[in-house]
């Protein structure tokens with residue numbers, strides 16, 4: 001711990017397979033894939049076809065963050081494409097509990113993501129059913145934004161609650177994570193750090209030292 005999940009949003013999209021192999025070789029624990037629909041968030045990225053095409057390039061867990069609404073229509077497609085974790089937002093469908101149940105029925109790990117203004121109480125009746133809470137420390141849609149420090153309180157509250165209830169749920173933090181903010185997120189209780197800019201900065205020769213710096217091993 002912490003696990004490092006580079007976000008391929010900051011990779012070179014002209015050679016994504018190569019980039020996934022490079023972060024795998026550089027020591028990434030997971031591959032974080034940001035799916036955006038131009039509706040739930042103001043950006044468009046990739047669909048299940050790209051996830052399927054990337055699947056042979058790494059055996060590491062594919063951590064798929066769905067920033068799409070309505071989300072239920074695409075759960076099966078991302079599961080079939082090779083996602084291991086499928087994370088959804090409570091605002092992205094009418095029945096969060098049903099969505100989580102569908103992800104689990106597909107044999108996948110289920111995550112729920114909280115935007116910066118979304119309160120932790122949204123987890124009240126799903127926490128014991130999920131595998132991951134993804135706390136957004138930027139407003140979703142773009143890489144390269146500044147870490148929102150108010151989210152440290154949320155990380156701490158969620159991590160404490162998981163510990164108190166003795167649940168097997170990981171706390172993941174995404175947005176503005178770098179060598180300076182990573183220790184703050186870890187101290188607050190993060191288990192998994194998503195990092196786009198801070199992983200891919202400098203090109204492939206820098207991926208391994210960048211990942212070590214995020215772990216605090218530099």
Ligand SMILES: O=C(CO)[C@H](O)[C@H](O)COP(=O)(O)O
Pocket residue numbers: 007009010034065138139140141142143144145174175176177194195196197198
């Ligand atoms: O989900 C995301 C944006 O919606 C990205 O994963 C996140 O912003 C990572 O980028 P960076 O590390 O550059 O902040």
